[in-house]
Amino acid sequence: MWVMIAGLVIFFAIHSVRMVAPGFRTAQIGAQPGRWKGLYALVSLLGFALIIWGWVLFRPVAEPVYDPPIWGRHAAMALVWVAFIMVVASNINMPAGRIKHWVKHPLLLGVGLWSIAHLLANGDMASVMLFGSFLVYGTVNGVSAMGRGDPAPVVTGPRGDVVALVAGTVLYAIFVLWLHGLLFGVSPLG
Structure with a gap:
């Protein structure tokens, strides 16, 4: 620990x-x-x-802290997919699309969704400490970023959104079908 x-x-x-x-x-x-x-x-x-x-x-x-809800794994799958899209959309070399414009800080939103997803699927102390700390960090950093008053990126066209959706979905599929089990010994699919 x-x-x-x-x-x-x-x-x-x-x-x-x-x-x-x-x-x-x-x-x-x-x-x-x-x-x-x-x-x-x-x-x-x-x-x-x-x-x-x-x-x-x-x-x-790690001791159990709570029993995750039965629907937690299914919700986690959807939330992590959106988190992957947000992480790809946050790339500074990516042209700004509507996602980056509306969300403004998609990486922080992606970290928050990833954290919430894993807290819905896991209830042991290790998970609570790990994913809870990332959720707190993402939230505090998001509030701090809003306080800085950074302007929203100017939309340059749909290319950034298309790349974020396609690349985020492909990376998500690779991670769910192969990498998560390989790296962490747990398959999200069961």
Whole structure:
């Protein structure tokens, strides 16, 4: 459990710099953007690796916290599909479509939907800690982003939406049919 907690703290600490110390972040990017990006990536990967390692250690012994609803798995499948579309739509190299324009921060919405989906399907302490912390982070970051008053991206045409829908659906299918079971030992299909 403590390895996963350490990973979550490290991962969210670096991802929260923009919310808690925007001036520091701006100064770092202004001074040496490559150094900041490298440090950000390194700390993120360290946190992510510890989260995965901690999950592998903690999940088998995690106590149940609640019984997920019977319909939770079915709802999770739909929510994760939409989450994949949101994550693809958030790509900065993707032309802005209506999804990116309306949602404004599709990655944060995708993280929130992914978290809620997994909380509906899993009720053990490891899941509550992992997915609950991502839900809290996504919510706090979303509120922070709204407070910054970032303008909505200007719609450049339907291409971004089509790519997000198609690529998000293909990635979702690959993940559900193959990768989820391979990486996590659990097939979402049963």
